[in-house]
Amino acid sequence: MFNLIIKSGEKKISYKPCSLALKYLVDEKKLEQSLLHIEKIVNIKLSTLQKRNFLSKEGKEIRASKKDGKPDDIIFSRVKIDESFTADYFRNHLAGLISSIQNEELSSLHIFLPKYDIFKKYFNDEKYYYRSFIEGVVLGNYSFDRYKSDQKKKKNLEVFIYGDNGKLIRSAIKTTTSLMNGVLFTKDLQNEPALNLTPDLLAKRIFAELTQWGIKIKIFDTKEIKRRKMGGLLAVGMGSDNPPRFIVIEYNGAAKERNKKQKKIALVGKGITFDSGGISLKPAANMGEMKADMSGAAVVAGTILAAAIEKIPVNLTGIIPTAENMPSGKSMRPGDIVKTSSGKTIEVENTDAEGRIILADALDFASKGNPSLIIDLATLTGACLVALGECTAGLFTKNDKLAAQCFNLGMKTYERVWAMPMWDDYNQLIKSDVADVKNIGGKWGGAISAAKFLEKFVDKNIPWAHIDIAGPAIPNNFTNYSKKYMTGFGVRLLFEYLLNEV
Numbered sequence: 001m002f003n004l005i006i007k008s009g010e011k012k013i014s015y016k017p018c019s020l021a022l023k024y025l026v027d028e029k030k031l032e033q034s035l036l037h038i039e040k041i042v043n044i045k046l047s048t049l050q051k052r053n054f055l056s057k058e059g060k061e062i063r064a065s066k067k068d069g070k071p072d073d074i075i076f077s078r079v080k081i082d083e084s085f086t087a088d089y090f091r092n093h094l095a096g097l098i099s100s101i102q103n104e105e106l107s108s109l110h111i112f113l114p115k116y117d118i119f120k121k122y123f124n125d126e127k128y129y130y131r132s133f134i135e136g137v138v139l140g141n142y143s144f145d146r147y148k149s150d151q152k153k154k155k156n157l158e159v160f161i162y163g164d165n166g167k168l169i170r171s172a173i174k175t176t177t178s179l180m181n182g183v184l185f186t187k188d189l190q191n192e193p194a195l196n197l198t199p200d201l202l203a204k205r206i207f208a209e210l211t212q213w214g215i216k217i218k219i220f221d222t223k224e225i226k227r228r229k230m231g232g233l234l235a236v237g238m239g240s241d242n243p244p245r246f247i248v249i250e251y252n253g254a255a256k257e258r259n260k261k262q263k264k265i266a267l268v269g270k271g272i273t274f275d276s277g278g279i280s281l282k283p284a285a286n287m288g289e290m291k292a293d294m295s296g297a298a299v300v301a302g303t304i305l306a307a308a309i310e311k312i313p314v315n316l317t318g319i320i321p322t323a324e325n326m327p328s329g330k331s332m333r334p335g336d337i338v339k340t341s342s343g344k345t346i347e348v349e350n351t352d353a354e355g356r357i358i359l360a361d362a363l364d365f366a367s368k369g370n371p372s373l374i375i376d377l378a379t380l381t382g383a384c385l386v387a388l389g390e391c392t393a394g395l396f397t398k399n400d401k402l403a404a405q406c407f408n409l410g411m412k413t414y415e416r417v418w419a420m421p422m423w424d425d426y427n428q429l430i431k432s433d434v435a436d437v438k439n440i441g442g443k444w445g446g447a448i449s450a451a452k453f454l455e456k457f458v459d460k461n462i463p464w465a466h467i468d469i470a471g472p473a474i475p476n477n478f479t480n481y482s483k484k485y486m487t488g489f490g491v492r493l494l495f496e497y498l499l500n501e502v
Helices: 027-042 048-055 091-099 127-141 166-191 200-215 222-226 231-237 287-294 294-311 355-368 384-389 400-413 424-430 446-455 491-501
Strands: 002-008 018-023 061-064 075-080 108-112 155-161 216-220 245-252 264-269 269-274 315-325 337-339 345-347 374-380 393-396 418-421 464-468
Touching: 002 127, 002 166, 002 222, 018 027, 018 216, 027 048, 027 075, 048 061, 091 127, 091 264, 108 287, 127 155, 166 200, 166 222, 166 287, 166 294, 166 491, 200 216, 200 245, 200 269, 200 315, 222 231, 222 245, 231 315, 231 337, 231 355, 245 294, 245 355, 264 294, 264 491, 269 287, 269 355, 294 315, 294 374, 315 355, 355 446, 384 393, 384 446, 393 400, 393 446, 400 418, 400 464, 400 491, 424 446, 446 464
Parallel strands: 002 155, 018 075, 018 108, 108 155, 264 315, 264 374, 269 315, 374 464, 393 418
Antiparallel strands: 061 075, 216 245, 245 315, 337 345, 393 464
Protein backbone atom coordinates (compact mmCIF):
# COMPACT_ATOMS: atom_id res chain seq x y z
CA MET A 1 0.00 0.00 0.00
CA PHE A 2 1.38 3.38 -1.01
CA ASN A 3 1.10 6.75 0.64
CA LEU A 4 -0.37 8.46 -2.42
CA ILE A 5 0.45 12.04 -3.38
CA ILE A 6 -1.71 12.88 -6.40
CA LYS A 7 -0.89 15.96 -8.48
CA SER A 8 -1.72 17.53 -11.81
CA GLY A 9 1.20 17.03 -14.20
CA GLU A 10 2.98 20.11 -15.53
CA LYS A 11 3.80 20.81 -19.18
CA LYS A 12 7.49 20.36 -18.44
CA ILE A 13 7.80 16.77 -17.27
CA SER A 14 10.45 15.88 -14.71
CA TYR A 15 11.10 12.18 -14.15
CA LYS A 16 12.69 11.16 -10.86
CA PRO A 17 14.61 7.89 -10.48
CA CYS A 18 12.39 4.77 -10.14
CA SER A 19 9.56 6.26 -12.18
CA LEU A 20 6.89 4.56 -14.25
CA ALA A 21 4.83 6.14 -17.04
CA LEU A 22 1.48 4.96 -18.40
CA LYS A 23 0.22 5.92 -21.83
CA TYR A 24 -3.10 4.79 -23.31
CA LEU A 25 -3.29 3.94 -27.02
CA VAL A 26 -6.82 4.44 -28.33
CA ASP A 27 -6.79 4.43 -32.14
CA GLU A 28 -7.08 0.74 -33.11
CA LYS A 29 -6.63 1.49 -36.82
CA LYS A 30 -3.24 3.13 -36.23
CA LEU A 31 -2.01 0.79 -33.49
CA GLU A 32 0.95 -0.63 -35.39
CA GLN A 33 1.91 2.82 -36.63
CA SER A 34 1.67 4.13 -33.05
CA LEU A 35 4.17 1.53 -31.85
CA LEU A 36 6.70 2.58 -34.50
CA HIS A 37 6.17 6.22 -33.59
CA ILE A 38 6.62 5.43 -29.88
CA GLU A 39 9.89 3.56 -30.49
CA LYS A 40 11.28 6.58 -32.31
CA ILE A 41 10.04 9.36 -30.03
CA VAL A 42 10.60 7.63 -26.70
CA ASN A 43 13.84 5.95 -27.83
CA ILE A 44 13.05 2.36 -26.92
CA LYS A 45 13.21 -0.89 -28.87
CA LEU A 46 10.28 -3.28 -28.60
CA SER A 47 10.89 -6.93 -29.40
CA THR A 48 9.05 -8.68 -32.21
CA LEU A 49 7.29 -10.85 -29.63
CA GLN A 50 6.14 -7.81 -27.63
CA LYS A 51 4.68 -6.22 -30.75
CA ARG A 52 2.95 -9.38 -31.95
CA ASN A 53 1.44 -10.06 -28.53
CA PHE A 54 0.24 -6.48 -28.22
CA LEU A 55 -1.30 -6.40 -31.70
CA SER A 56 -3.03 -9.76 -31.27
CA LYS A 57 -6.76 -9.96 -30.56
CA GLU A 58 -6.09 -10.48 -26.84
CA GLY A 59 -3.23 -7.98 -26.58
CA LYS A 60 -3.58 -5.42 -23.79
CA GLU A 61 -0.30 -3.98 -22.54
CA ILE A 62 3.41 -3.65 -23.14
CA ARG A 63 5.87 -2.69 -20.43
CA ALA A 64 9.22 -1.50 -21.73
CA SER A 65 12.37 -0.22 -20.02
CA LYS A 66 14.21 2.90 -21.14
CA LYS A 67 17.97 2.97 -21.43
CA ASP A 68 18.28 6.55 -20.21
CA GLY A 69 15.85 5.97 -17.31
CA LYS A 70 13.54 8.92 -18.07
CA PRO A 71 11.19 7.35 -17.04
CA ASP A 72 12.65 3.98 -16.07
CA ASP A 73 9.69 2.00 -17.44
CA ILE A 74 6.75 2.80 -19.69
CA ILE A 75 3.48 0.90 -19.94
CA PHE A 76 1.51 1.19 -23.15
CA SER A 77 -2.09 0.19 -22.55
CA ARG A 78 -4.44 -0.56 -25.42
CA VAL A 79 -7.99 0.79 -25.11
CA LYS A 80 -10.60 -0.92 -27.26
CA ILE A 81 -13.71 1.22 -27.65
CA ASP A 82 -16.22 -1.46 -28.51
CA GLU A 83 -19.55 -2.74 -27.17
CA SER A 84 -17.88 -3.85 -23.94
CA PHE A 85 -16.40 -0.43 -23.11
CA THR A 86 -18.01 1.33 -20.10
CA ALA A 87 -17.55 4.44 -17.99
CA ASP A 88 -15.83 2.20 -15.45
CA TYR A 89 -12.99 1.22 -17.80
CA PHE A 90 -10.26 3.57 -16.60
CA ARG A 91 -11.25 3.33 -12.93
CA ASN A 92 -11.08 -0.45 -13.11
CA HIS A 93 -7.86 -0.54 -15.14
CA LEU A 94 -5.97 1.77 -12.80
CA ALA A 95 -7.23 -0.07 -9.72
CA GLY A 96 -5.72 -3.24 -11.17
CA LEU A 97 -2.48 -1.49 -12.13
CA ILE A 98 -1.92 0.08 -8.71
CA SER A 99 -2.60 -3.23 -7.02
CA SER A 100 -0.10 -5.00 -9.30
CA ILE A 101 2.78 -2.61 -8.54
CA GLN A 102 2.34 -2.53 -4.75
CA ASN A 103 5.66 -4.29 -4.11
CA GLU A 104 7.74 -2.27 -6.57
CA GLU A 105 10.26 0.34 -5.45
CA LEU A 106 8.58 3.16 -7.31
CA SER A 107 8.85 6.84 -6.47
CA SER A 108 6.50 8.26 -9.11
CA LEU A 109 3.78 7.24 -11.56
CA HIS A 110 3.01 9.46 -14.57
CA ILE A 111 -0.40 8.87 -16.17
CA PHE A 112 -1.08 10.40 -19.59
CA LEU A 113 -4.82 10.58 -20.22
CA PRO A 114 -6.43 10.17 -23.65
CA LYS A 115 -8.29 13.16 -24.99
CA TYR A 116 -11.70 13.64 -23.39
CA ASP A 117 -13.43 14.26 -26.74
CA ILE A 118 -12.91 10.61 -27.70
CA PHE A 119 -15.02 9.48 -24.72
CA LYS A 120 -17.85 12.03 -24.65
CA LYS A 121 -20.29 9.23 -25.42
CA TYR A 122 -19.43 7.60 -22.10
CA PHE A 123 -18.63 10.68 -19.98
CA ASN A 124 -20.89 13.69 -20.50
CA ASP A 125 -18.89 15.53 -17.83
CA GLU A 126 -15.20 16.24 -18.49
CA LYS A 127 -14.35 16.72 -14.83
CA TYR A 128 -15.93 13.39 -13.95
CA TYR A 129 -13.89 11.77 -16.74
CA TYR A 130 -10.75 12.90 -14.93
CA ARG A 131 -12.18 11.90 -11.57
CA SER A 132 -12.67 8.29 -12.69
CA PHE A 133 -8.90 7.87 -13.20
CA ILE A 134 -8.13 9.27 -9.76
CA GLU A 135 -10.77 7.07 -8.12
CA GLY A 136 -9.15 4.03 -9.72
CA VAL A 137 -5.75 4.91 -8.29
CA VAL A 138 -7.12 5.35 -4.76
CA LEU A 139 -9.42 2.32 -4.82
CA GLY A 140 -6.66 0.06 -6.15
CA ASN A 141 -4.38 1.24 -3.36
CA TYR A 142 -6.78 0.22 -0.57
CA SER A 143 -5.95 -2.57 1.85
CA PHE A 144 -7.16 -3.58 5.28
CA ASP A 145 -4.08 -5.01 6.98
CA ARG A 146 -4.01 -3.36 10.39
CA TYR A 147 -4.21 -6.74 12.13
CA LYS A 148 -1.19 -8.23 10.35
CA SER A 149 1.89 -8.60 12.54
CA ASP A 150 4.36 -7.91 9.70
CA GLN A 151 3.36 -4.31 9.10
CA LYS A 152 5.23 -2.70 6.22
CA LYS A 153 6.03 0.97 6.18
CA LYS A 154 4.07 2.83 3.52
CA LYS A 155 6.12 4.06 0.59
CA ASN A 156 5.42 7.48 -0.87
CA LEU A 157 4.20 7.41 -4.47
CA GLU A 158 3.75 10.63 -6.38
CA VAL A 159 1.07 10.23 -9.03
CA PHE A 160 1.05 12.83 -11.80
CA ILE A 161 -2.06 13.17 -13.99
CA TYR A 162 -1.54 14.71 -17.45
CA GLY A 163 -4.40 15.87 -19.66
CA ASP A 164 -5.65 18.69 -21.86
CA ASN A 165 -7.24 20.71 -19.06
CA GLY A 166 -4.87 21.14 -16.11
CA LYS A 167 -7.23 23.43 -14.22
CA LEU A 168 -10.06 20.89 -14.44
CA ILE A 169 -7.71 18.07 -13.42
CA ARG A 170 -6.70 20.01 -10.29
CA SER A 171 -10.37 20.52 -9.47
CA ALA A 172 -11.02 16.82 -10.09
CA ILE A 173 -8.19 15.87 -7.70
CA LYS A 174 -9.67 18.08 -4.96
CA THR A 175 -13.21 16.72 -5.34
CA THR A 176 -12.07 13.12 -5.63
CA THR A 177 -9.87 13.47 -2.55
CA SER A 178 -12.91 14.64 -0.56
CA LEU A 179 -15.00 11.77 -1.90
CA MET A 180 -12.39 9.09 -1.32
CA ASN A 181 -11.93 10.18 2.30
CA GLY A 182 -15.55 9.16 2.77
CA VAL A 183 -15.24 5.95 0.74
CA LEU A 184 -12.14 4.78 2.61
CA PHE A 185 -13.70 5.56 6.00
CA THR A 186 -16.73 3.52 4.95
CA LYS A 187 -14.58 0.59 3.82
CA ASP A 188 -12.57 0.66 7.05
CA LEU A 189 -15.77 0.43 9.10
CA GLN A 190 -17.15 -2.38 6.95
CA ASN A 191 -13.97 -4.44 7.15
CA GLU A 192 -13.50 -4.01 10.91
CA PRO A 193 -14.11 -7.23 12.89
CA ALA A 194 -17.33 -7.09 14.92
CA LEU A 195 -15.29 -7.73 18.08
CA ASN A 196 -13.86 -4.25 17.68
CA LEU A 197 -16.95 -2.56 16.27
CA THR A 198 -19.79 -3.05 18.70
CA PRO A 199 -22.70 -0.56 18.49
CA ASP A 200 -21.02 1.65 21.07
CA LEU A 201 -17.64 1.49 19.32
CA LEU A 202 -19.26 2.23 15.95
CA ALA A 203 -20.87 5.32 17.45
CA LYS A 204 -17.55 6.43 18.94
CA ARG A 205 -15.67 5.89 15.67
CA ILE A 206 -18.20 7.96 13.75
CA PHE A 207 -18.15 10.68 16.42
CA ALA A 208 -14.34 10.86 16.46
CA GLU A 209 -14.00 11.08 12.66
CA LEU A 210 -16.90 13.35 11.73
CA THR A 211 -16.74 15.93 14.51
CA GLN A 212 -13.29 16.91 13.23
CA TRP A 213 -15.10 18.45 10.27
CA GLY A 214 -17.64 20.44 12.26
CA ILE A 215 -20.38 17.82 11.94
CA LYS A 216 -22.69 17.49 14.94
CA ILE A 217 -23.32 14.03 16.39
CA LYS A 218 -25.85 12.86 18.96
CA ILE A 219 -25.65 9.34 20.39
CA PHE A 220 -28.67 7.87 22.19
CA ASP A 221 -27.87 5.21 24.79
CA THR A 222 -30.26 2.49 25.95
CA LYS A 223 -31.95 4.80 28.43
CA GLU A 224 -32.69 7.41 25.75
CA ILE A 225 -33.76 4.75 23.24
CA LYS A 226 -36.27 3.46 25.82
CA ARG A 227 -37.48 6.99 26.53
CA ARG A 228 -38.17 7.45 22.84
CA LYS A 229 -40.02 4.12 22.76
CA MET A 230 -37.87 2.67 19.99
CA GLY A 231 -39.09 -0.84 20.62
CA GLY A 232 -37.76 -2.25 17.34
CA LEU A 233 -34.16 -1.30 18.10
CA LEU A 234 -34.48 -2.49 21.70
CA ALA A 235 -35.94 -5.84 20.65
CA VAL A 236 -33.17 -6.62 18.18
CA GLY A 237 -30.41 -5.48 20.53
CA MET A 238 -31.58 -7.14 23.74
CA GLY A 239 -30.01 -10.52 22.96
CA SER A 240 -26.48 -9.11 22.99
CA ASP A 241 -24.22 -8.12 25.86
CA ASN A 242 -23.36 -5.06 23.75
CA PRO A 243 -26.34 -2.67 24.00
CA PRO A 244 -27.77 -0.80 20.99
CA ARG A 245 -27.13 2.81 20.07
CA PHE A 246 -28.99 5.36 17.94
CA ILE A 247 -26.78 7.87 16.10
CA VAL A 248 -27.97 11.20 14.67
CA ILE A 249 -25.58 13.10 12.38
CA GLU A 250 -26.22 16.74 11.40
CA TYR A 251 -24.37 18.48 8.59
CA ASN A 252 -25.65 21.95 7.74
CA GLY A 253 -23.75 22.86 4.61
CA ALA A 254 -26.34 25.11 3.00
CA ALA A 255 -26.05 28.82 3.66
CA LYS A 256 -29.05 30.13 5.57
CA GLU A 257 -31.30 32.41 3.62
CA ARG A 258 -33.84 34.77 5.11
CA ASN A 259 -37.45 33.67 5.04
CA LYS A 260 -36.57 30.53 3.10
CA LYS A 261 -37.03 27.05 4.49
CA GLN A 262 -33.86 25.07 4.00
CA LYS A 263 -34.12 21.80 2.11
CA LYS A 264 -32.87 18.87 4.19
CA ILE A 265 -32.10 15.33 3.03
CA ALA A 266 -32.25 12.45 5.50
CA LEU A 267 -29.93 9.48 4.96
CA VAL A 268 -30.77 6.36 6.98
CA GLY A 269 -28.41 3.40 7.33
CA LYS A 270 -28.85 -0.06 8.83
CA GLY A 271 -26.23 -0.61 11.52
CA ILE A 272 -26.25 -4.27 12.54
CA THR A 273 -22.64 -4.64 13.66
CA PHE A 274 -22.95 -8.42 13.57
CA ASP A 275 -25.85 -10.54 12.43
CA SER A 276 -25.86 -14.10 13.74
CA GLY A 277 -29.54 -14.38 12.84
CA GLY A 278 -30.50 -14.38 16.52
CA ILE A 279 -32.67 -17.31 17.61
CA SER A 280 -33.30 -18.01 13.89
CA LEU A 281 -29.58 -18.76 13.65
CA LYS A 282 -27.80 -18.42 10.30
CA PRO A 283 -25.78 -21.30 8.79
CA ALA A 284 -22.09 -21.15 9.76
CA ALA A 285 -20.81 -20.87 6.18
CA ASN A 286 -19.71 -17.30 5.36
CA MET A 287 -21.26 -15.95 8.56
CA GLY A 288 -18.10 -13.88 9.00
CA GLU A 289 -19.33 -11.58 6.23
CA MET A 290 -22.05 -10.47 8.64
CA LYS A 291 -19.55 -8.11 10.27
CA ALA A 292 -20.52 -5.91 7.31
CA ASP A 293 -24.25 -5.94 8.04
CA MET A 294 -23.67 -2.36 9.17
CA SER A 295 -22.70 -1.31 5.63
CA GLY A 296 -25.71 0.99 5.27
CA ALA A 297 -24.63 2.83 8.42
CA ALA A 298 -21.05 3.08 7.15
CA VAL A 299 -22.23 4.48 3.81
CA VAL A 300 -24.31 7.16 5.54
CA ALA A 301 -21.37 8.21 7.73
CA GLY A 302 -18.91 8.14 4.81
CA THR A 303 -21.20 10.13 2.52
CA ILE A 304 -21.73 12.89 5.06
CA LEU A 305 -17.99 12.98 5.80
CA ALA A 306 -17.22 13.40 2.09
CA ALA A 307 -19.90 16.09 1.72
CA ALA A 308 -18.45 18.03 4.66
CA ILE A 309 -14.87 17.85 3.39
CA GLU A 310 -16.00 19.00 -0.06
CA LYS A 311 -18.24 21.62 1.61
CA ILE A 312 -21.24 20.70 -0.52
CA PRO A 313 -23.90 23.34 0.20
CA VAL A 314 -26.65 20.96 1.32
CA ASN A 315 -28.22 20.10 4.68
CA LEU A 316 -28.02 16.45 5.68
CA THR A 317 -29.30 14.40 8.58
CA GLY A 318 -27.77 10.96 9.01
CA ILE A 319 -29.74 8.46 11.08
CA ILE A 320 -28.15 5.20 12.18
CA PRO A 321 -29.84 2.59 14.38
CA THR A 322 -27.15 0.13 15.47
CA ALA A 323 -27.33 -3.18 17.35
CA GLU A 324 -25.90 -6.69 17.46
CA ASN A 325 -28.30 -9.50 16.57
CA MET A 326 -27.17 -12.30 18.89
CA PRO A 327 -28.76 -15.45 20.33
CA SER A 328 -29.10 -15.66 24.11
CA GLY A 329 -31.64 -16.16 26.84
CA LYS A 330 -32.59 -12.49 26.42
CA SER A 331 -33.06 -12.55 22.62
CA MET A 332 -36.30 -11.72 20.88
CA ARG A 333 -38.12 -14.84 19.73
CA PRO A 334 -40.18 -15.83 16.70
CA GLY A 335 -43.76 -15.10 17.67
CA ASP A 336 -42.93 -11.98 19.66
CA ILE A 337 -44.82 -8.75 18.97
CA VAL A 338 -42.75 -5.58 19.04
CA LYS A 339 -44.12 -2.05 19.40
CA THR A 340 -42.12 0.62 17.54
CA SER A 341 -41.75 4.36 18.17
CA SER A 342 -44.45 5.05 15.58
CA GLY A 343 -46.94 3.06 17.67
CA LYS A 344 -47.18 0.39 14.98
CA THR A 345 -46.62 -3.21 15.99
CA ILE A 346 -44.54 -5.93 14.32
CA GLU A 347 -45.06 -9.67 14.50
CA VAL A 348 -41.65 -11.34 14.50
CA GLU A 349 -41.77 -14.48 12.38
CA ASN A 350 -38.02 -14.75 11.85
CA THR A 351 -35.39 -13.05 14.02
CA ASP A 352 -32.97 -13.04 11.05
CA ALA A 353 -35.13 -10.39 9.38
CA GLU A 354 -33.98 -7.92 12.01
CA GLY A 355 -32.61 -5.06 9.91
CA ARG A 356 -36.05 -3.88 8.87
CA ILE A 357 -37.15 -3.89 12.53
CA ILE A 358 -34.47 -1.40 13.60
CA LEU A 359 -35.05 0.64 10.44
CA ALA A 360 -38.74 0.96 11.41
CA ASP A 361 -37.72 3.18 14.33
CA ALA A 362 -35.13 5.04 12.24
CA LEU A 363 -37.50 5.81 9.35
CA ASP A 364 -40.14 7.02 11.81
CA PHE A 365 -37.53 9.28 13.42
CA ALA A 366 -36.48 10.57 9.98
CA SER A 367 -40.09 11.27 8.98
CA LYS A 368 -40.76 13.27 12.13
CA GLY A 369 -37.87 15.57 11.14
CA ASN A 370 -39.92 16.46 8.02
CA PRO A 371 -37.05 16.30 5.48
CA SER A 372 -37.59 16.94 1.79
CA LEU A 373 -36.30 13.45 0.96
CA ILE A 374 -35.40 10.20 2.74
CA ILE A 375 -32.98 7.65 1.32
CA ASP A 376 -32.17 4.53 3.31
CA LEU A 377 -29.43 2.01 2.58
CA ALA A 378 -29.23 -1.48 3.99
CA THR A 379 -27.74 -4.91 3.41
CA LEU A 380 -31.31 -6.01 3.86
CA THR A 381 -32.09 -9.21 1.96
CA GLY A 382 -30.43 -12.21 0.40
CA ALA A 383 -33.40 -12.17 -1.95
CA CYS A 384 -32.08 -8.99 -3.61
CA LEU A 385 -28.73 -10.70 -4.13
CA VAL A 386 -30.53 -13.63 -5.76
CA ALA A 387 -32.51 -11.28 -8.01
CA LEU A 388 -29.76 -8.90 -9.12
CA GLY A 389 -26.45 -10.58 -8.31
CA GLU A 390 -23.39 -9.07 -6.65
CA CYS A 391 -22.82 -6.01 -8.83
CA THR A 392 -26.20 -4.25 -8.63
CA ALA A 393 -28.26 -2.78 -5.79
CA GLY A 394 -32.03 -2.95 -5.66
CA LEU A 395 -33.83 0.40 -5.79
CA PHE A 396 -37.31 0.65 -4.30
CA THR A 397 -39.35 3.83 -4.65
CA LYS A 398 -42.67 5.04 -5.99
CA ASN A 399 -41.10 8.33 -7.04
CA ASP A 400 -40.32 8.01 -10.76
CA LYS A 401 -38.15 11.13 -10.86
CA LEU A 402 -36.01 9.90 -7.98
CA ALA A 403 -35.77 6.44 -9.55
CA ALA A 404 -34.54 7.93 -12.84
CA GLN A 405 -31.99 10.14 -11.05
CA CYS A 406 -30.59 7.22 -9.07
CA PHE A 407 -30.42 4.96 -12.13
CA ASN A 408 -28.63 7.58 -14.27
CA LEU A 409 -26.16 8.46 -11.53
CA GLY A 410 -25.58 4.77 -10.92
CA MET A 411 -24.57 4.34 -14.55
CA LYS A 412 -22.31 7.39 -14.29
CA THR A 413 -20.54 6.24 -11.13
CA TYR A 414 -20.84 2.53 -11.91
CA GLU A 415 -22.52 2.02 -8.55
CA ARG A 416 -25.51 0.69 -10.42
CA VAL A 417 -29.06 0.34 -9.14
CA TRP A 418 -32.09 -1.33 -10.67
CA ALA A 419 -35.66 -0.28 -9.89
CA MET A 420 -37.88 -3.01 -8.47
CA PRO A 421 -41.72 -2.94 -8.31
CA MET A 422 -43.41 -1.34 -5.32
CA TRP A 423 -47.02 -2.21 -6.15
CA ASP A 424 -49.39 -2.39 -3.20
CA ASP A 425 -50.38 -5.94 -4.15
CA TYR A 426 -47.24 -7.01 -2.27
CA ASN A 427 -48.67 -5.68 1.01
CA GLN A 428 -50.63 -8.91 1.44
CA LEU A 429 -47.32 -10.78 1.89
CA ILE A 430 -46.63 -8.99 5.18
CA LYS A 431 -50.19 -8.90 6.55
CA SER A 432 -50.36 -10.14 10.13
CA ASP A 433 -53.36 -11.53 12.00
CA VAL A 434 -52.01 -10.40 15.38
CA ALA A 435 -50.05 -7.18 14.67
CA ASP A 436 -49.97 -4.28 12.21
CA VAL A 437 -47.36 -6.00 10.06
CA LYS A 438 -45.13 -9.09 10.12
CA ASN A 439 -41.42 -8.99 9.48
CA ILE A 440 -41.14 -11.50 6.63
CA GLY A 441 -43.27 -12.07 3.56
CA GLY A 442 -42.73 -15.70 2.67
CA LYS A 443 -40.72 -17.46 -0.01
CA TRP A 444 -41.26 -15.20 -3.01
CA GLY A 445 -40.38 -11.54 -3.64
CA GLY A 446 -38.43 -11.23 -0.40
CA ALA A 447 -36.62 -8.01 -1.30
CA ILE A 448 -39.90 -6.39 -2.35
CA SER A 449 -41.86 -7.45 0.73
CA ALA A 450 -38.99 -6.10 2.87
CA ALA A 451 -39.25 -2.73 1.08
CA LYS A 452 -43.04 -2.72 1.52
CA PHE A 453 -42.45 -3.35 5.23
CA LEU A 454 -40.18 -0.28 5.45
CA GLU A 455 -42.68 1.83 3.52
CA LYS A 456 -45.18 1.49 6.37
CA PHE A 457 -42.89 3.53 8.65
CA VAL A 458 -42.28 6.43 6.25
CA ASP A 459 -44.50 9.51 6.03
CA LYS A 460 -46.41 9.14 2.75
CA ASN A 461 -45.93 12.83 1.99
CA ILE A 462 -42.13 12.56 1.95
CA PRO A 463 -40.34 11.22 -1.15
CA TRP A 464 -38.46 8.08 -0.15
CA ALA A 465 -36.14 5.51 -1.69
CA HIS A 466 -34.80 2.30 -0.22
CA ILE A 467 -31.55 0.89 -1.64
CA ASP A 468 -30.79 -2.75 -0.86
CA ILE A 469 -26.99 -3.09 -1.09
CA ALA A 470 -26.78 -6.71 0.10
CA GLY A 471 -25.00 -7.78 -3.11
CA PRO A 472 -22.49 -5.06 -4.04
CA ALA A 473 -21.44 -4.22 -0.46
CA ILE A 474 -19.68 -7.59 -0.18
CA PRO A 475 -16.43 -8.49 -2.01
CA ASN A 476 -16.97 -9.75 -5.56
CA ASN A 477 -14.93 -10.42 -8.69
CA PHE A 478 -16.67 -8.01 -11.04
CA THR A 479 -14.01 -5.28 -10.76
CA ASN A 480 -10.38 -4.94 -9.71
CA TYR A 481 -11.44 -2.72 -6.80
CA SER A 482 -14.11 -4.99 -5.32
CA LYS A 483 -12.24 -8.27 -5.02
CA LYS A 484 -10.68 -8.52 -1.58
CA TYR A 485 -12.51 -6.19 0.76
CA MET A 486 -15.94 -4.78 1.56
CA THR A 487 -16.55 -2.27 -1.16
CA GLY A 488 -17.97 1.00 0.19
CA PHE A 489 -20.72 0.76 -2.43
CA GLY A 490 -23.15 3.67 -2.21
CA VAL A 491 -20.89 6.54 -1.17
CA ARG A 492 -19.89 7.50 -4.71
CA LEU A 493 -23.51 7.26 -5.83
CA LEU A 494 -24.89 9.43 -3.02
CA PHE A 495 -22.02 11.93 -3.27
CA GLU A 496 -22.83 12.43 -6.94
CA TYR A 497 -26.51 12.81 -6.11
CA LEU A 498 -25.69 15.56 -3.60
CA LEU A 499 -23.43 17.37 -6.07
CA ASN A 500 -26.28 17.32 -8.59
CA GLU A 501 -28.73 18.69 -6.03
CA VAL A 502 -26.86 22.00 -5.61
